[in-house]
Amino acid sequence: NAGVTQTPKFQVLKTGQSMTLQCAQDMNHNSMYWYRQDPGMGLRLIYYSASEGTTDKGEVPNGYNVSRLNKREFSLRLESAAPSQTSVYFCASTGDLVSYEQYFGPGTRLTVT
Amino acid sequence: KQEVTQIPAALSVPEGENLVLNCSFTDSAIYNLQWFRQDPGKGLTSLLLIQSSQREQTSGRLNASLDKSSGRSTLYIAASQPGDSATYLCAVNNAGNMLTFGGGTRLMVKP
Numbered sequence: 001n002a003g004v005t006q007t008p009k010f011q012v013l014k015t016g017q018s019m020t021l022q023c024a025q026d027m028n029h030n031s032m033y034w035y036r037q038d039p040g041m042g043l044r045l046i047y048y049s050a051s052e053g054t055t056d057k058g059e060v061p062n063g064y065n066v067s068r069l070n071k072r073e074f075s076l077r078l079e080s081a082a083p084s085q086t087s088v089y090f091c092a093s094t095g096d097l098v099s100y101e102q103y104f105g106p107g108t109r110l111t112v113t
Numbered sequence: 114k115q116e117v118t119q120i121p122a123a124l125s126v127p128e129g130e131n132l133v134l135n136c137s138f139t140d141s142a143i144y145n146l147q148w149f150r151q152d153p154g155k156g157l158t159s160l161l162l163i164q165s166s167q168r169e170q171t172s173g174r175l176n177a178s179l180d181k182s183s184g185r186s187t188l189y190i191a192a193s194q195p196g197d198s199a200t201y202l203c204a205v206n207n208a209g210n211m212l213t214f215g216g217g218t219r220l221m222v223k224p
Contacts, residue, residue, distance in 0.1 A: 004156075031210060033212075035214075040122075040216055041216060042117070042202065042214035042215055042216045042217060043157075043202070043204075043212075043214040044214070045211055045212065048210065048211065050210060058211065090156060090157065092157075099145060099162055099164065100144065100145065100206055100210060101147065101159060101162050102147070102159070102212060103159065104149075104156040104157040104158075104159075105156055106155060106156040107155070107156050
């Protein structure tokens with residue numbers, strides 16, 4: 001089991017460029033999440049998908065779009081990157097509807113210049 | 114809106130010490146609370162999860178307690194080791210699906 005995987009690991013973009021961050025899990029989990037982590041601010045939820053076919057906004061959704069492609073995959077798209085989106089992005093998933101314990105991927109480090 | 118605070122932001126201790134990390138939250142109507150460990154440049158590893166009906170959870174040298182009424186949780190690490198050096202994050206689950214994170218405590222255990 002690979003758990004939660006994310007690609008790419010690192011990315012540098014110029015302001016205005018677009019890109020898609022990919023996330024996949026092989027644990028048959030229903031719910032998936034995208035967070036960003038900025039120094040001194042902990043992790044903040046961008047979007048989540050409670051189940052295949054549904055997505056909902058989190059705390060900081062502006063400037064992002066998501067797609068729940070199937071049960072395994074949940075992608076995050078930046079249509080027009082801005083320097084304020086420089087961050088580390090984490091994908092997570094959960095399949096336990098009692099504990100909702102979340103499992104995290106290794107992260108994507110994004111720099112927007 | 115739930116707010117989660119972790120104090121101290123950084124902590125340095127000699128090897129072998131027992132230590133306590135603190136987490137406080139403003140809305141006591143929580144579903145559960147999770148403690149994570151994060152190594153530099155890595156993702157998050159779940160350490161302990163405490164349901165709202167529980168008072169504590171233990172795993173090896175780690176013990177996490179929860180006092181919902183006062184909005185506090187502590188992570189106790191016994192006999193600290195250099196390998197425990199990492200950032201420790203607490204996260205509160207209010208709605209059964211969404212986590213609110215604290216800013217973390219960066220721990221350094223010196224040999």
